[in-house]
Amino acid sequence: MEKFSTVTIVVALAILDREGRVLMQQRPVNKRHGGLWEFPGGKLEGGESLGSAVVREIDEELGLAIDEESLFPISFAHEALGSNARQILLLLYGTRIWGGVAVAKEAGSAIRWVDAEELAGLSMPPWTFHWPKW
Numbered sequence: 001m002e003k004f005s006t007v008t009i010v011v012a013l014a015i016l017d018r019e020g021r022v023l024m025q026q027r028p029v030n031k032r033h034g035g036l037w038e039f040p041g042g043k044l045e046g047g048e049s050l051g052s053a054v055v056r057e058i059d060e061e062l063g064l065a066i067d068e069e070s071l072f073p074i075s076f077a078h079e080a081l082g083s084n085a086r087q088i089l090l091l092l093y094g095t096r097i098w099g100g101v102a103v104a105k106e107a108g109s110a111i112r113w114v115d116a117e118e119l120a121g122l123s124m125p126p127w128t129f130h131w132p133k134w
Contacts, residue, residue, distance in 0.1 A: 008086045011053045012041030013066070014074055014094040015102075021113040024122060025061065028108030037122040039092060040111075054093055061106055065099035077127035090127060 015023040025040040027033050042057040044050065051068035058066050077090040104111045114122065 006086050008088050009044040009050075010041060010088055010090045011044060011050055011057060012039035012090055012092050013054050013058055013071075014039050014092060015058075015064070015098060016094060016096050017113060018096075019113075019115075021115050022119060023062075023102055024112055024114055024119070025104065026110040026112075027125075028106060030108065033125040035123070036125050038125055041090075050091060050093075058098075061104075061109075062102045062111065063100055063105055064102055066095055067097060070095045070097040075129050075131050077129040079125070079127055092129070 017023075023040070024037045026037050027035060029035050040058060040061050041054065042061070044053045045056075048056070051071055054071055055066045055068055058064050071093045072095070074092045074094045076092060079088045079090070102111055
């Protein structure tokens, strides 16, 4: 019997506007990490590329059109869900180009644009992000 990965891949997107703000999404209270703020995104589906997963998730969650060519990698994060549970690997992308007006489409979620100072003060899930060292 083949052994399969115990890692769940999640993609997320930092949507950056001309004022230097980023669009954040608040998780519904009935979900894991409910009420906390995060970069919008979701799980990679079977047979899906990372870029197409970002495009699909942002359309589903926010109603925004994203061109896969506009995506750039920013960072990654991980979270272990317990000794016998799957680990989550989050791949954070960025874009400065999108079409449409963002709407929180998932029941119980909210969105808001925040600057760097506000971002630092948001309650977010306990991800361990790995930022580039230049």
